[in-house]
Amino acid sequence: MSAFAHLPSVSGQPPPVARPGRHRLLPYLLLLPGAAWLFLFFALPLVQLATASLYDPNDTLSTGYTMTWAFGNYPAALQAYWPQFGRSFLYAGSALVLALLMGYPLAYAIACKAGRWKNLLLVCVVAPMFTSFLVRTLAWKTILSDNGWVVGLLRDVHLLGPDGRLLATPVAVVLGLTYNFLPFLVLPLYANLERLDHRLLEASRDLYANAWQTFRRVTLPLSMPGLIAGTLLFFIPATGDYINAELLGTPNEYMIGNVIDSAFLVRLDYPQGAALSLLLMAATLAVVFGCLRRAGAEELL
Amino acid sequence: MRRALRPLTRRGLLTGTVGVAALLATGGAGCGIPAAQQTGAGCVSEDLSDTEKKLAFSNWPQYLDVDDESKRPSLDSFVSATGIQVTYTEDINDNNEFFGKVQYQLSTCQSTGRDLMVLSDWMAARMIRLGWIQKLDPANLPNVEANLLPSLRDRPLDVGNDFAVPWQAGLAGLAYNGRVTKEIRGVDELLTRPDLKGRVTVLSEMRDTMGLLLLSNGHDPAAFTEAQFDAALDKLRRAVAAGQIRRFTGNDYAPDLARGDIAACIGWSGDIIQLGFDDDRIRFVVPDSGVLLWSDNMLVPKKATHRANAEALINHYYDPAVAAQLAAYVNYICPVQGAQEEMAKIDPELAVNPLIFPDDATLAAARVFMALDEQQERAYETRFQQVIGA
Known part of the structure; x- marks a missing residue:
């Protein structure tokens, strides 16, 4: 408002008055379903979770749980399970690097080089999502099986020892994460790269930039929004995932998701499970906001 | 000017903290989880079996005999003998998951919509301990009394054999x-x-x-x-x-x-x-x-309205002939004495399988796990x- 205050008024007429009544309320009415949804399925559960994380840790199911502001649950949970926390971010981070190395060229190829194969390639990226997440992960058990050809080949070329294996190692978990969440990275990136203005690439070449310089100075910065969106869509679920660690790893590869699962369902330690969930959420948000802040992401938010 | 995010101001932080604390305080006052323990007097279940010939039976997948036409011979024979219509659902995949599913209803003394459910011994122990299970009437279970394998009687989870009857072991x-x-x-x-x-x-x-x-x-x-x-x-x-x-x-x-x-x-x-x-x-x-x-046990949850019908079904499955029919399909240890002889008529090879009918020495060496509080x-x-x- 203040920016325009110094401008002379164009005409002497007063600005048009907004019509009173329904129309002013309309935007809010339109917001209502979404807001109600968010309140019911996001805000309420979150408050419930935060409350549960402050229950008295010595309460049991038969006596019931009472909220006693037991903030000690947080340090206790973190102290008991910090290795799993570290592992979650380490594995998700490694998987992200792998996924970027594979996903960026893939998205670029589909968006810019595929020609008439574009739709087919897109279907190929999306098609695995039509089968269940569990089935896809279980398929990796067969692929990486000790007696399978992948491990056989790696043993033959001495990348693995004669008794070496891939299943039940961190490698298998990271590969599983990479595979399962790759489409979440590729699709936003593809959507972004597809809109890439090729005249800018030509201009770059006209200015004697070589291919690498063009990529580094033009394509990459322009694709940043897609890259950030893809990274977030990949990283957030990958950090919280527990299926891959459960099926492809061993207890030594368990991530924080496995711990939360066991806290809620097996050990019935609701305060600890809730505290861990909130800690995971906080840690993920910290990473996400750090990421957004660095990238300058008005386009995303 | 491009700026990614509004920097956090002191006022913003303060408002946020106070807001969250207020939310939590209201949440905390209203929430908490009430005691899940139920008592006999506090949660009474009525039995409508006399008027309603119905039974809702929850079980694990592939835990009941199925023939080629995807009919269930042993269950169908129960339905035709008693006229009780059984709604059979395979909705138990995991003890812990199922516990989460019925926890709210059972801990607040509400009906789960199930009259009979099959859960593993330790989960049965937990539910019995929490007072969520109805006591069965031995008068309606003569076959169980006569045929239940001795090693599965008076287990730590149910010392008087009042609440849980093994489905398979x-x-x-x-x-x-x-x-x-x-x-x-x-x-x-x-x-x-x-x-x-x-x-x-x-x-x-x-x-x-x-x-x-x-x-x-x-x-x-x-x-x-x-x-x-x-x-x-x-x-x-x-x-x-x-x-x-x-x-x-x-x-x-x-x-x-x-x-x-x-x-x-x-x-x-x-x-x-x-x-x-x-x-x-x-x-x-x-x-x-x-x-x-170990054993998986048939339990009648509190507020189930067809206890007598459930008891009739339990009794039906302790008929050695029916038990053999079931064991021939599911291949677990049959908890019913006398089923081995019946099995010899169906499949002589299975009748001598020590993993379906273990010998006395194996059963004598078999232990059950302590009931934990x-x-x-x-x-x-x-x-x-x-x-x-x-």
């Missing part, structure tokens, strides 16, 4: 794949033999794994002390640290064992018998130190989960 013991390793005899061998390193899986079910380990130390899983539990757990911890154990599994060890990715494991007799049909080199081993006998359960489960990494 099974053994937790050792198994190995003879194609990739030589025979294995004991738990200690499984946890230390060098050629099995990294090719062993152990059940993530605490009672089965720890029960076998306790037995291997010469302790009784039905009555052990904390120190004995810790000694057994130490043994497991050493095996995990040495890399001997590859994974802690549920039922999913079976395909790994069949493929030979794992050479030996702690497993359940019912799974191994199935694998054995396809490959006779996969064998179940009863360790010298003893095996663990909630504090014990959490303490032991937490320690165990820490060793298995979750």
